[in-house]
Amino acid sequence: DAMVIQNPRYQVTQFGKPVTLSCSQTLNHNVMYWYQQKSSQAPKLLFHYYDKDFNNEADTPDNFQSRRPNTSFCFLDIRSPGLGDAAMYLCATSNGNRGHNQPQHFGDGTRLSIL
């Protein structure tokens, strides 16, 4: 089945130690998103790629970076994680080639813990 896959499901890192979360998709969607979701809160958009074009949200800290080497993969890099970065990170995709306002398809998320 076509899907959005996030690895790992759980990630533990140390305070200040760089960490990378990965997302892959078999939907061939051209738009990919990264969200941060803290407990019992709505997902907060960090950035998204429309094809190769990177779109950063104004309030996303510089500590968060992203890479999209090809259509299928997208990475979230946290350069120096702080305790406040502990959260669930959601990857989502949508088919922007079908026009705007297409539904987003989400992965299972990666829960990041900071020691």
Add this chain to the structure above:
Amino acid sequence: AQTVTQSQPEMSVQEAETVTLSCTYDTSENNYYLFWYKQPPSRQMILVIRQEAYKQQNATENRFSVNFQKAAKSFSLKISDSQLGDTAMYFCAFMGQGAQKLVFGQGTRLTINP
């Protein structure tokens, strides 16, 4: 900027009952899209139902239907014959015309009791 408000942080009903989740939004746009997403505990977020603002007819997907009141900027979700598997966090979301980004409400935690 658009905002989405879900005024019910938590709801709880018995299995087989009907439940309605509220959502209001604020926008100056005339054409836009509204969504309800479901996020079960420790599981992925999935789309429940979608409504185009230019369509007057309320969207329906099996047991899920919406009451879209454009003038009132209201977009409630009705779940009929609720099932245990409907237990989840429900997010109302807005997407503007030509946009690629969702604006989420705060969510409503729905519990279906046996």
